[in-house]
C-alpha cells in the first residue's frame with residue numbers, strides 16, 4: 476500500500492511536469508565582450524556543477540542534473556557548444572585557444588532537473604528550461620536604429636562623425652556625401668562608392684586606438700549572408716530632410732534604411748531577443764579603460780542605446796497581454812582574470828559608474844540590477860612581482876603571443892572614470908587558455924560565475 480507521503484509526492488511529480496519553468500536568458504554584449512565564452516562556460520558549469528559553490532540549488536542539495544536539449548522549432552542552428560569547448564580545452568594536435576568571433580545566430584536549450592522545497596520537508600521535482608542565444612556582437616547595435624527614422628539617424632551619425640578622433644577617420648566618406656545633392660536623383664555607382672567609404676570609416680573606427688563601439692548599422696561590419704545586397708548600400712546624408720520627395724537621393728537612402736530595419740534589424744530582434752526575461756550585459760571594461768576616455772564615452776552611448784530597445788520591469792499578469800519584461804539584469808565586467816583579485820571590486824565599481832544612469836532607469840522600471848567582475852574562464856593565476864619600487868600583486872599566464880608563462884603587472888587600475896587617461900598607465904596583457912584551465916569532465920576555472928548564475932537563475936531554481 477502506498478503511504479500518503481508517496482501519494483503526495485506522485486501527485487507533485489505529475490503537477491511538476493505540467494509546471495516546468497522556462498527562462499530565456501539574453502546574453503547581451505558588443506563584439507569581443509565575451510558572449511560565446513560566457514555561454515560555453517555557463518553550460519559547462521551547469522553540466523559539471525562541482526565549482527558552483529554559491530548557487531543555492533547546489534548548496535542546498537536540490538540539484539539533480541542538467542542536460543542539453545534540441546531546441547524546439549529547429550530553424551536556427553544550435554550553439555556549437557562542443558566545438559567551442561574543444562577550442563578551449565585543446566586536443567592532442569591543437570593547443571587550447573579562444574573560439575573565433577561569432578558570425579551567425581545560434582541557440583541552445585539547457586534543461587535542469589532539480590527539487591523545489593515545500594512545507595513539512597517535502598520537495599517537488601521540477602525542471603527549468605534555460606534558452607540561450609548567441610550572435611555576432613556587431614548586430615546588437617542595430618537595435619537602437621529601430622526607433623529612429625532616416626533623417627534622425629543621419630543627423631546623429633553625422634554629428635558623431637565630427638567628434639574627437641572620428642573626424643579624421645570619417646573625412647573621406649563625409650566629403651563624398653557632402654558632394655552629393657540630397658534633393659537630386661542619385662547615381663548608383665556614386666552611391667555604391669560612398670557607401671563603401673562609409674563602411675571603411677566604420678571599420679577604421681572599430682580598429683582605431685579609441686576602440687569605438689557605436690558603429691551602425693551592424694551588418695556593415697559583419698554582413699553575414701547579406702554581403703553586397705542593396706539593403707546594405709546606403710549611408711547617412713549631412714542634410715537629409717524628413718519626408719524627402721520621391722526620386723531624390725535622400726528618399727532612396729531613407730527607403731533603403733527602412734528596408735534594412737524592416738528586413739534585417741527587426742527580425743533579428745523579434746526572433747531572438749524580444750522575448751528574453753533575464754539579461755546579462757557583458758562589458759569588456761579593461762579594453763576601453765586602456766583605450767581612454769573617448770572610448771568609454773562611446774561605449775556608454777552604445778550600451779545605453781542598446782538597452783533602450785528592451786522592456787525591463789517586474790512581470791505581472793499584464794505580461795500575458797503585453798509580453799514579458801526583463802526582471803533581472805546583471806552587468807558583468809568580463810575577463811577579470813586579467814587583474815589581481817585586489818582590483819576586482821574596483822573594476823565592478825567602474826562598470827557601475829559607467830552604466831549608472833541606465834541602471835537607475837531599469838531599477839525604476841522595476842527590474843533587479845546587480846553588477847559583478849567575472850571571468851567565464853580563468854586563464855591566469857595570482858602572483859607577487861618584485862620591482863625596484865617594492866612587491867606588487869601581479870598575474871601569471873600564457874600571453875596571446877607567447878609560448879611560455881609570463882608574470883606581468885597590469886598597471887594601476889584607475890580609481891574613477893574621471894581618472895582614465897588612456898596613456899600607458901594601465902595596459903593589461905591578454906592571455907590565452909592553458910591546458911587544464913578547462914577540462915571536459917569538470918567545471919571550468921572561473922571567477923564569480925556562481926554568483927552571476929545565482930543572481931540570474933537562483934529564484935527560478937527555487
Ligand SMILES: Nc1nc2c(ncn2[C@@H]2O[C@H](COP(=O)(O)OP(=O)(O)OP(=O)(O)O)[C@@H](O)[C@H]2O)c(=O)[nH]1
Nearest residue numbers: 506507508509510511512573576577612850851852
Ligand atoms: N582572460 C579571459 N579572456 C576572455 C574571457 N572571455 C573572453 N575572453 C577574451 O575575449 C575574446 C572574445 O570573447 P568571445 O566570447 O569570443 O566574445 P563575443 O562577445 O562572443 O564576441 P563576438 O562573437 O565577436 O560578438 C576571447 O577571444 C578572449 O580573448 C575570460 O573569461 N577570460
Ligand SMILES: [Mg+2]
Nearest residue numbers: 510511576577
Ligand atoms: Mg561570439
